Amino acid sequence: MSSTGSDLSVDIRDKVLRVRINRPEKRNALSRTTLKEIGDVFNRHKSNDSILVAVLTGAGDRSFAAGGDLKDLDSVRTRELTVDMVNTGRTALDAIRNFCVPVIAAINGTALGGGAELAMACDYRVADETAKIGFVQGKLNITTAWGGGADLMERIGSAPALKLLAGCRILDAKAALELGIIDACCDSGQSLDDCVEDFVSPFLERSTTVMRGFKSLRNHARNEFVQSLNELETNNFIESWLHDEHWQSAGNILKKK
Structure with a gap:
């Protein structure tokens, strides 16, 4: 079964839900429409018992997701619109975090800013040889918007995460x-599809009941940490987004495009 929305293509084969951001001309940048579609897809399939694993990736070979779509988000200038944008993104990424089975980000090319947050919302990340991931929000004078900072801290610890967030370092x-x-990373000459297939193969040997049972434990343990920081992370982002320093940085980047 497959379907294509305006920004996504969705396919279910061999017990795997495959979701692809289909905006290669925009380097799969995350507009508000794209984020809403992502959330809708994962919410729509959370009761599908035929799925044992989900894979999220980007079209083309340049970007998993280059970040937020700055041209779309340039109009988000008021507090009300900012809160709405944050809620749209957070709802989408929470649909991934709380999905009924493991979600793997198949990272092809770059995952930057909001794209890094999207990747971190997944349970696992599998990368090809060209992949790069970076929390570069600081270069735009903003903080993380959709729970990505909390996800990073939950994964690698608060002090190492702080160093990455403040340093805006892009990692190969x-x-x-x-x-x-x-x-997991692709071996030399190995395709990303093959690497992902190897990674998910143990999951596909389990029953639906077992896979969902284990994932529910993961969701509960993770949410205790991530949700405890939700209000703080959201408020920090809103204040930084509305600050003049952010709009000066965003304007400089848009002039170069």
Whole structure:
């Protein structure tokens, strides 16, 4: 079964839900429409007993998701619109975090800013040789918006995460693997599809009841940490987004596009 929305293509084969961001001309940047579609897809399939694992990736070979779509988000200038944008993104990423089975981010190319947050919302990250991941929000004078900072801290610890967030360092696949951000990298000459297939094969040997049972434990344990920081992370982002320093940085980047 397969379907294609305006920004996504969705396919279910061999007990795997495959969701692809289909905006290669925008380097799979995350507009509000894209985020809503992502949330809708995962919510729509959470009761599908035929699925044992989900894979999220981006179209093309340049980007998993290059970040937020700055042209779309340029109109988000008021507090009300900012809160609405944050809620749209958070709802989408929470649909991934709380999905009924493991979700794997198949990272092809770059995952930057909001794209890094999207990757971290998944349970695991598998990367090709060209992959790069970076929390570069600080370069735009904003903080993480959709729970990505909390996800990063839950994964690698608060002090190492703080260093990455403040440093805006872009990691290649090897460095991200060493830090524990990425769970598997393609061998030399191995395709990303083959690497993902190898990674998910143990999950596909389990029954639906067992897979969902284990994932529910993971969701509960993770949410205790991530949700405890939700209000703080959201408020920090809103204040930084509305600050003049952010709009000066965003304007400089848009002028270059």
